[in-house]
Each structure stands twice: as structure tokens, then as C-alpha cells.
Amino acid sequence: MSQTKPTDVFLLEAEDLLSVIEQGALDIAQDMTDSDCINRLFRAFHTIKGSGAMFGFDEVAAFTHNVETVLDEVRSGKISFTPTLIELILASKDHIKNILAEDADKKTGETLTSELALILGTTQTQPSPSQEAKETPAQKESGPKSYQIYFKPSPDIAAHGLEPASLLDELRDLGACRIAIDLDELPKLDELQAESCHLAWNIELETEQGIDAIKDVFIFVEDESTIRIVQSDTPQSSAANQNNDSAEAAPKQPAKASPKKSGVPQSNVRVPSEKLDRLVNLVGELVMNQSRLSQISTSIDSTELDTPVEEIERLVSELRDSVLGIRMMPIGSTFGRFRRLVFDLSSELGKEVELITEGEETELDKTVLDQLGDPLVHLIRNSLDHGIESPETRAAQGKSPRGTLRMSASHEGSQVVVKIEDDGQGMDPNKILEKAIEKGVVPPDANLSEREIFNLIFHAGFSTAQQVTNVSGRGVGMDVVKRQLESLRGSIQISSKQGAGTTVSLTLPLTLAIIDGQLVEIGGDRYIMPMSAITENVEITADERTTQNGRNLITVRGDLVPYIRLRELFEYTDAAPPIEKVVIVKHNGERIGFVVDRVLGSHQTVIQSLGKFYKEIRVVSGSTIMGDGKVALILDVAGLIADDANRFKLAATV
Amino acid sequence: MTDNREEPKQFITFRLGDELFAINVSQVREVLELSEITKVPTAPDFMKGVVNVRGTAIPVVDLRQKFGLPSVENTVNSRILVLELELDGEECILGGIADSVHEVIELDQESVSPPPSIAMRWRSEFIQGMGKHRDQFVILLDIDAVFSSEELALVEPNSSPTTTSES
Numbered sequence: 001m002s003q004t005k006p007t008d009v010f011l012l013e014a015e016d017l018l019s020v021i022e023q024g025a026l027d028i029a030q031d032m033t034d035s036d037c038i039n040r041l042f043r044a045f046h047t048i049k050g051s052g053a054m055f056g057f058d059e060v061a062a063f064t065h066n067v068e069t070v071l072d073e074v075r076s077g078k079i080s081f082t083p084t085l086i087e088l089i090l091a092s093k094d095h096i097k098n099i100l101a102e103d104a105d106k107k108t109g110e111t112l113t114s115e116l117a118l119i120l121g122t123t124q125t126q127p128s129p130s131q132e133a134k135e136t137p138a139q140k141e142s143g144p145k146s147y148q149i150y151f152k153p154s155p156d157i158a159a160h161g162l163e164p165a166s167l168l169d170e171l172r173d174l175g176a177c178r179i180a181i182d183l184d185e186l187p188k189l190d191e192l193q194a195e196s197c198h199l200a201w202n203i204e205l206e207t208e209q210g211i212d213a214i215k216d217v218f219i220f221v222e223d224e225s226t227i228r229i230v231q232s233d234t235p236q237s238s239a240a241n242q243n244n245d246s247a248e249a250a251p252k253q254p255a256k257a258s259p260k261k262s263g264v265p266q267s268n269v270r271v272p273s274e275k276l277d278r279l280v281n282l283v284g285e286l287v288m289n290q291s292r293l294s295q296i297s298t299s300i301d302s303t304e305l306d307t308p309v310e311e312i313e314r315l316v317s318e319l320r321d322s323v324l325g326i327r328m329m330p331i332g333s334t335f336g337r338f339r340r341l342v343f344d345l346s347s348e349l350g351k352e353v354e355l356i357t358e359g360e361e362t363e364l365d366k367t368v369l370d371q372l373g374d375p376l377v378h379l380i381r382n383s384l385d386h387g388i389e390s391p392e393t394r395a396a397q398g399k400s401p402r403g404t405l406r407m408s409a410s411h412e413g414s415q416v417v418v419k420i421e422d423d424g425q426g427m428d429p430n431k432i433l434e435k436a437i438e439k440g441v442v443p444p445d446a447n448l449s450e451r452e453i454f455n456l457i458f459h460a461g462f463s464t465a466q467q468v469t470n471v472s473g474r475g476v477g478m479d480v481v482k483r484q485l486e487s488l489r490g491s492i493q494i495s496s497k498q499g500a501g502t503t504v505s506l507t508l509p510l511t512l513a514i515i516d517g518q519l520v521e522i523g524g525d526r527y528i529m530p531m532s533a534i535t536e537n538v539e540i541t542a543d544e545r546t547t548q549n550g551r552n553l554i555t556v557r558g559d560l561v562p563y564i565r566l567r568e569l570f571e572y573t574d575a576a577p578p579i580e581k582v583v584i585v586k587h588n589g590e591r592i593g594f595v596v597d598r599v600l601g602s603h604q605t606v607i608q609s610l611g612k613f614y615k616e617i618r619v620v621s622g623s624t625i626m627g628d629g630k631v632a633l634i635l636d637v638a639g640l641i642a643d644d645a646n647r648f649k650l651a652a653t654v
Numbered sequence: 655m656t657d658n659r660e661e662p663k664q665f666i667t668f669r670l671g672d673e674l675f676a677i678n679v680s681q682v683r684e685v686l687e688l689s690e691i692t693k694v695p696t697a698p699d700f701m702k703g704v705v706n707v708r709g710t711a712i713p714v715v716d717l718r719q720k721f722g723l724p725s726v727e728n729t730v731n732s733r734i735l736v737l738e739l740e741l742d743g744e745e746c747i748l749g750g751i752a753d754s755v756h757e758v759i760e761l762d763q764e765s766v767s768p769p770p771s772i773a774m775r776w777r778s779e780f781i782q783g784m785g786k787h788r789d790q791f792v793i794l795l796d797i798d799a800v801f802s803s804e805e806l807a808l809v810e811p812n813s814s815p816t817t818t819s820e821s
Contacts, residue, residue, distance in 0.1 A: 285709040525692065570695035610694070610704065612746055613713040619696050623704055623711040631692040631704045631711045643696060 010055040012270065014100055017044045018093050019336070025089045026339045032081040041089070042071045043219060048096065050220075060099050063109055066116045067092045076212060079119060087347075088115055090340070144175060144208045146232040152182070152200035154224035155193070162221055164197060170217045175207030204232070273366065276327055280513050283316075283323045284606035288625045290316045295628065324511055327367070331409045331418070332360030334369050338380055342405060345384045352391050352401055353384060358408035364416055365511035368488055372418070372508070375481045379420045379504050380405065382478075387424030387502055397499070399423070415532060418506040427496040429453040451589055454494045458482045458588075486638045488512065489530060489621070493589065507532075515607050515622075515634060519600040520583065523572035526632040528603060528624065529594070533585045533637050537599050540582050554582055554593055563593030564644045566635075569619070587637050594640065607634060619643050663760050665785070667792060668735060668752035671723050675752075676759065676785060676792045683736040683747065685755050688728055699725075705749060707736060714749035720800070721776075726753070739801050748801065759792070761785045766794065 024041040028034055045068045052060035067089065073079045092112055098104040149171070153164050171177055182200035192198070205214065211229060218227050290312055297309040335357040346353040364372070388394075388403035395401045406421040429450050436442045436456045448456075457478045485492050490508040509515075509532065517528035538556055540563075545552070553560045563582055582593040605624040614620065618639030626632050665676035666685075686707065691714055693703040700719035704711040714734060719725050731754040739746045769781040782794040 288709055566695075608711050610711065611713060612741055612744065613701065613715070613748060614694055614697065614704075617694055617697050620694055623692075625706050625709055625711060629706050630690060631706050633692065633694060633704075 007055050010051050010057070011100060013051060014048055014060075014096075017048050018097055020044045021093045022090065022340055023336060025086050025093070026343055028081055029083070029086050029343065035075075038071065038075055038081075042068065042075055045071060046219060057100065059104075059109075060096055063092070063099065063113065064096060066113050070116050070119055072212075073120060076210075085119060088112065088119070090343075092116070144206045146204060146206045147211070147214060148228075148230045148232055149203040149205060149214065150182075150200065150226070150228040151203060151218070152185075152226040153197050153221055155196040155198065157197050157221065157224070158195060160221075160224070164199070164201070167217055167221065168201065168203070171203060171205055171214070174209050174213055174217070175205055177206075178204040200226075279323055280327065283320050284513070284608070286316055287320055287606055292629065320514075324365075324513060327365050327511065327513070328363040329366050329369055330360055331362050331364055331369065331416075332357070334372060334376070335360055335407055335409075337373070338376065338407065341377060341380060342384065345381065349384060350390060351384065351388055351403060353388055353403045353405055356404060356406045358406065359410045362409035362411060362416055363510075364409075364508065365513065367512050368490075368508055368510075371484065371488055372506075375484045375506070376407075376418075376420070378477060378481050380407075383420060383422040383424065383502065383504075387422040387426075389425055412507070416508045416510060418508065419503060420506075421501060421503045423501040426498040426500055426502050427454065427457075427494075428498055432456055451495075454496060455588055457494070458492070489515075489532075491588065513607060515605055515624075517603050517605060517634065518583065519603040519632070520581070520596040521598040521600055522566050522570065522596050523574050526600065526626065526630070527566075527596070528605060528632055528634045529583055529585070530634070530637065531602060533587060534583055535586050535591065536584045538582045538584060538593075540580050540595060542576075542578060556582075556584060556591070556593070559591070561591045561593050563595055564640060565595040566640070567595065567597070569640065569644055569647070585637050587641060592637075592641065594635075594637075605632075605634075663762060664758055665761060665792070665794065666735070666758050667756040667787070668717075668733070669754045669756065670718050670721060670752060674756075674790055674792050676761075676794050677735070677737070677797050678794075679758060681738050681797055683738050686734040686736060686749070688732050688734060688751070702751065705734065707749070710747075712736065712747050712749050714751060717750040717752050720750070729753070737797055740798050741802055746801075759785075759787050761787065761792075761794075 021041055021044045024037050024044065027037045028041070031037070045064050049061050049064040049068055052058075052064060070079065070085070071089075074081060074085075079085070091108075095104060095108050095112055099109075151164075151167070153162075157164060168177075168179055171179075180202045182202055183198075185200060186192075186198045207213070211231065214229055215222070218225065221227075294309055294313055297305045339355055342353055342355040383405055388405070389397070389399075391401035394403065404421075404423050406419070408419045408421075410417055433442070433446075433448065433453050433456070436453075436459070437444050437446070441456060441459050442448065458481075459479060482492050485506060485508070488508060489512065490506055493505045493507070494502065495505075496502040515528065516531040518531055518534055520527050520529060536556075538554070540554055544554065545565075552563045552565065554563050555561075561584060567576055577597050580595050580597060581599045582595050583599065584591055584593050586592075607622040607624060609622055610617070610620060619636060620633045621636035621639065622634045623631050624634060664679040666679050666682050667674055667676045669675070684707075686705075689705050691703040691705050692711075694701065694713075697703070700716050702714045702716050705714050706712075716725060717735075728751065733752055733755040734749040735752055735755060737748050737750055739748055765787070766783040766785045768783055769776075769778040770784070776793060780796055780800045782796045785792040785794050
């Protein structure tokens with residue numbers, strides 16, 4: 001692995017900060033007076049500016065400076081937040097992102113800069129009443145004040161690349177300064193850690209600058225360090241109401257230190273995902289070899305061997321679980337990304353939408369999460385565009401003018417269900433059916449249940465933009481969404497009530513690396529079917545294999561269920577056993593059977609991709625190495641059905 | 655097609671029918687004896703399936719069929735050449751079944767000539783050059799190009815059945 005470049009570190013850091021900015025701006029949109037949030041925003045911009053300049057991203061630094069100036073005014077209460085400002089901040093964030101990606105449009109930057117300047121300009125010409133109450137760095141009207149500052153940096157401050165002495169120098173620049181060192185914490189010489197900072201300082205500072213200027217000195221260290229800033233009672237300045245400021249600042253500062261960083265866990269290690277992938281692969285190999293070892297030890301049957309083999313089995317399974325656990329990430333970060341989407345879309349469409357997210361802590365494999373983004377964007381767009389009505393329409397129907405979009409995630413067994421619910425107009429099954437018949441997706445005399453009708457929108461032939469706006473609006477590329485989910489071994493269900501809203505449920509596996517499967521045998525070859533889809537296994541004898549109207553059907557507890565004989569699909573020519581097994585699978589709410597020779601039992605296994613060469617093969621989604629070293633293929637239910645339908649079609653046309 | 659790729663001079667030779675081919679050693683990871691191949695259902699015939707190479711399932715193709723030669727039964731001499739390919743900028747591991755694998759030979763630049771454009775049974779875009787080793791012609795394959803192509807046969811569609819035996 002190559003050494004990480006410092007600029008890469010900055011880019012990663014900037015990415016984090018930009019998302020802090022986005023979340024912060026959206027939080028402020030909810031509560032414009034949230035001072036914590038304003039501070040968080042300011043700090044994020046400040047850090048981007050500082051580190052940007054340090055790593056040579058001068059354009060970023062220069063542009064960010066403008067935003068920072070405006071935010072500083074907000075922080076000091078001179079400007080209050082407006083929706084326009086929030087949009088400006090979001091746009092600035094996008095612009096910074098573009099600059100970093102070397103994809104920026106100079107004009108956008110200039111427009112933003114001038115708009116930001118405009119906001120500054122208006123406030124400077126119209127001083128708000130609050131301005132006089134609070135003193136700001138920009139406005140040093142009052143005389144020098146004195147502050148008592150206690151500064152105790154965290155022991156590992158040096159490891160963060162900061163030097164206390166330089167901070168003290170900065171304080172000296174603010175005004176006359178008396179610094180006294182506090183050696184109370186200094187350990188005995190033999191316990192002294194040379195790299196740690198054991199010192200604290202008591203500082204008396206007389207300055208004409210405000211308390212914010214002092215806080216700015218400590219801006220990079222305030223989370224880890226203990227900082228108390230108290231304005232002394234020395235009545236050097238005239239303004240009495242300044243006491244408010246200090247009284248407010250004093251208790252706040254130390255209290256803030258811990259909860260401020262609540263979003264970021266204490267110590268994290270950033271690891272490139274390739275390294276993790278390698279680890280997962282190695283553990284996968286270990287699991288396979290361990291099961292071979294167990295098999296061999298069973299055949300040798302030695303008590304001496306059994307104990308260590310069992311111990312290894314336990315260790316390996318623990319190792320596997322914890323390694324896979326590393327890849328698990330809470331879905332909250334993915335949800336967070338959509339706040340912006342909902343914010344932008346709803347203002348664009350002139351709708352009022354509240355986004356509610358639930359179950360953010362639900363964990364999913366990173367690979368799944370990464371690939372979940374696109375389908376979710378699609379579904380949210382659909383909901384906002386076509387589901388939720390305009391405020392007027394909603395009011396006319398007696399609904400609250402503000403629509404609700406609810407995204408939730410929860411565990412259901414070994415799967416995760418992600419739901420996107422809206423309280424919009426819902427879908428009209430009659431209109432969908434009408435359109436489907438018109439498009440020739442279903443025959444005119446089709447008698448379909450409501451669920452079957454809703455499933456029609458996943459039909460590839462159903463989805464082009466115009467038809468969809470005529471129908472209640474869903475279906476733009478829904479077939480694509482469905483395919484993306486199937487490639488993640490997930491599924492999608494839709495339910496809708498006209499006038500009341502639509503719910504889309506996505507069912508996803510926890511991880512892509514391991515599959516819980518059922519081992520089956522066909523003609524001596526072993527295959528694995530994903531357990532999540534299987535509902536039951538039944539037997540079928542040669543006599544029972546009746547073919548009705550060219551379709552294979554079996555009676556399962558009174559219902560006729562279609563089945564596919566994998567023997568035929570896979571073109572095995574040897575004789576089938578007299579009694580075969582049918583694995584009944586639920587696919588898109590329908591039951592379908594797969595006929596195999598034998599069912600060998602359940603099998604949890606590590607999935608290996610078959611790679612580029614077999615990407616065209618739909619019936620198989622991957623492979624795994626069995627205990628005896630042979631390769632078993634993992635069957636793909638959706639692919640099997642599609643392939644069978646294709647063969648059926650081909651046979652019909654010949 | 656790639657005269658400039660001649661710095662590594664070691665090649666591994668293998669035989670398909672009566673033709674001797676060579677692949678740059680840097681693209682051959684290892685040579686294996688035939689082990690049990692798991693067939694992948696519904697895959698085209700030349701894609702023989704997957705084998706377990708130390709815990710990794712590797713796809714295996716029949717080089718004969720890929721090259722448009724008639725398929726034969728595997729013999730004790732049949733080998734799997736585990737190849738490292740680059741397809742569309744992606745590294746790819748693939749096993750190819752050859753009738754037999756011979757030796758590693760060294761060819762210097764003088765003994766390699768560009769592929770003749772006429773009287774060739776093999777399509778020139780898949781061939782780096784012709785080498786001569788112990789008075790025998792060796793076809794140096796551009797194995798990336800071979801597997802980047804969707805097409806099955808390496809044989810020129812309108813070539814005469816005569817081989818390029820000009821020795």
C-alpha cells in the first residue's frame with residue numbers, strides 16, 4: 001500500500017467537514033437560533049480555510065474566507081440567519097467541493113462571493129439593535145477589558161500538531177498579557193512522559209478585542225482542552241451589559257467540551273476499504289480451510305486433535321463475525337445525505353416536506369450502503385415529485401399542507417428493511433392497469449390483484465417518462481431500481497393507498513460477504529440457494545410432475561405453484577431420482593418452486609464473485625469453496641426465473 | 655500489434671493441436687494440473703467452469719475452443735495456465751486449458767518478427783509476433799487482446815485451412 005499523501009488527508013478531512021457544514025446548515029434551517037450549530041458551521045469553514053491554505057488550496061481558502069466572515073457576523077449576532085443565507089451556505093459548500101474536485105466554475109464562485117458580500121453590506125449599513133449590546137471583534141468601540149483565562153491543553157496536544165506556546169503567543173498579540181504557569185499536574189520525573197503536555201496556564205489578558213477573539217485563539221483545541229474564560233470585574237470598560245457576555249461564556253465553555261464532538265466517536269482509525277476487503281477475503285479463506293480441517297479431524301477421530309480443532313472453529317467464527325462487523329456502518333450517514341436532497345427538491349417543487357428518519361443506528365455492510373444510494377435517491381425523488389401534493393392541494397383535501405416523508409430502517413431477522421413512506425396522493429391501481437394494457441405489458445383481459453398491479457411498475461416496458469407522469473407518476477426507471485436491489489440480493493415491495501400515501505419497502509441482506517444458504521444437489525453437483533427467499537421444501541414424484549398448458553405446476557397445500565426444473569434448465573442428461581425435492585421460494589410476493597435432486601441442509605458460506613467472465617450468467621450470483629475443496633455455485637433466484645422465461649419464449653417462437 | 659512490448663524476453667510455451675504458442679511469463683501466474691472443474695450452468699461451451707485454486711474460485715476456459723480449434727478430450731498432459739489479464743483496465747485471473755505446457759524460453763528481439771499480415775491462419779490483432787525457437791515457429795500471443803475480444807475464434811474467418819508451417 002502506498003504512503004498516503006498529505007493532500008489526500010486534507011481532502012478526506014475536507015469531505016468530512018463539508019458534510020458537517022451541510023448537516024449544520026440543514027439543522028439551522030430547522031432552528032435558526034441554534035448557537036451550537038452556528039459555531040459548528042463556523043468552525044468547519046474556519047478549518048477548511050486554515051488547512052486549505054496550508055496544503056496549497058489557495059482558491060478554497062480565499063473563497064471560504066468570505067463565508068467565514070459572514071458566519072462570524074452571524075455568530076456575533078449582527079446578522080441573523082435567513083433561508084437565503086442557508087441556501088447560500090449550501091451553495092458555497094457545493095462550490096468548495098467543486099473546487100476541491102477541480103471542477104469549479106469560476107462564475108459561481110464570483111456570484112456567491114458577491115452575494116455573501118451583499119449580506120455583509122446590508123448589515124453594516126443597518127446596524128441592528130443587538131449590535132450595540134454585544135461587542136465584536138469588528139467593532140472595538142469599548143475600552144480594554146480584562147479576562148481571566150485558564151488553559152489546560154490535553155496531554156496529547158503535541159500529537160495533534162499543535163503547540164501551546166504558539167497559542168500563548170497569539171494571546172499576547174491580543175493585548176497585554178500576564179501568563180502564569182500551573183505546575184500542579186506535573187508528575188515526578190520518573191513518571192514524566194516527555195511527549196505529553198502536563199502544564200496548564202493561568203492568563204490575565206487585557207484586550208480591546210471581544211471574548212470571541214479569545215475563543216478564536218483556542219478554536220482548534222477547545223474540544224480536547226479545558227478552557228475557562230472569565231471576564232474580570234475590573235470596571236475598566238463602561239458598558240455594563242457586557243457582563244452578560246462573560247457570564248454566559250464562563251460556564252458554557254467547559255461544559256461544551258465533551259458533548260460538542262458527540263457525532264464523532266472518540267478515536268477512529270481511517271482505513272482504506274481495500275485493506276478491509278483483503279482482510280475479509282483472508283478471513284473467508286480461513287473459514288473455508290477451517291471447515292476442511294474440521295472435516296478431516298472428524299474422519300481421523302482423535303480426541304487429541306478434536307480439542308484444538310474445536311477451539312479453532314470457535315476462534316475463527318468469532319474472528320469472522322468481528323471482521324464483518326468492521327464493515328458494518330450505521331445507515332444514518334446515508335439518510336443524512338438525503339436531507340439535502342429533500343431540502344433542495346422541496347424548494348424546487350414548491351412543496352413543503354418534512355423528512356423524518358428513524359433507525360439511523362441500523363447497521364449494514366458498507367458495500368450494501370454504498371450501492372443503496374442511487375435507488376434511494378430515485379425513490380425519494382418519486383415520492384416528492386409525484387407522491388406528495390402541493391400545499392394548496394393538500395390543504396384542499398384536509399391534509400396538513402406540510403407533507404411527511406419518513407425513512408426508516410430496522411432489522412428483521414438476518415435482513416434489514418428500509419422503508420420510504422410518504423403521505424401523498426398514493427397510486428391509482430386502475431390507472432396503472434389501464435396504462436399497462438395500453439402498453440401491452442398485460443393482456444386486456446388480465447385479472448390482477450392490487451399487488452400484482454403495483455408490481456407492474458417494475459416492468460421494464462412500463463417506464464418511460466411521459467407515461468409515468470400520466471399515471472400517478474411513479475415508475476421512472478423503477479425497473480432499474482429493482483434490478484439494483486436484486487444485484488444486492490435484496491427485494492422491493494410497494495403498497496399504496498389512494499389519497500393516503502405510498503410505502504416502498506426495501507429488504508436487504510446485512511452483508512454481501514456471507515450468505516445463509518441451503519445446499520442442494522443436482523446431478524451430483526452442489527448448489528447453494530439463498531435461504532432468505534426459501535419458504536419451504538416439498539417432495540415431488542415423477543407421477544406428480546404434471547404439465548399444464550406448458551407450465552409446470554405443483555400443488556402445495558391446496559395452491560398451485562409453478563415450478564422450474566433446474567435439471568432441465570441446466571441441461572443435465574443423467575436420470576433423475578424417483579422422488580425429487582421442490583424448494584419453494586417467495587419472489588416478488590409470488591411463490592415459485594425449484595426442483596432439485598436432493599436438499600443437503602443449511603450452509604453458511606463466504607461468497608466469492610465469479611468475476612467478469614461470468615457476469616453474463618444470470619442464474620449464478622457467486623461461488624463458494626466447500627469443505628472438501630470443491631467449488632459450489634450460488635444460485636440467483638431472480639436470474640433463474642428470468643432465464644427460464646427466456647427459454648420459454650425461445651421455445652415458443654421456434 | 656505491440657512491437658514495443660518486448661523488454662521481458664521470457665515466454666512460456668504451450669501447445670494446442672500442432673501449433674506452439676507462447677505467453678509472456680509475466681502474465682502467467684502458475685501452471686496447474688487439471689483438477690475438478692465445476693461447470694457453470696447456462697454458460698457457453700468454451701467456458702468450462704470454475705476451479706478452486708488455493709481457496710479462490712477461478713474461471714477456466716478451453717483455449718482450444720476459444721481459439722476456434724476443435725475440442726478434444728483432456729489428457730494427462732493437459733494443464734491449466736493461470737493467467738493474469740488486464741481487461742478494460744481491470745485485473746482478472748483466468749485459467750486456460752492447454753493440450754500441454756512445455757517450457758520457459760528466452761527470445762531476443764532479433765528472433766521475433768512482426769506477425770505476417772498475409773498467409774496467416776491466426777488473426778493478427780491477437781498476435782504480438784512470431785518467434786523462432788529451436789527451428790520451430792512460436793506464436794507470441796497478446797493474451798489481453800485475446801480475452802478482451804467477445805469473439806470466440808482466433809482463426810481468420812476467410813483463412814485457408816493450411817497452417818503457417820514455413821520452416
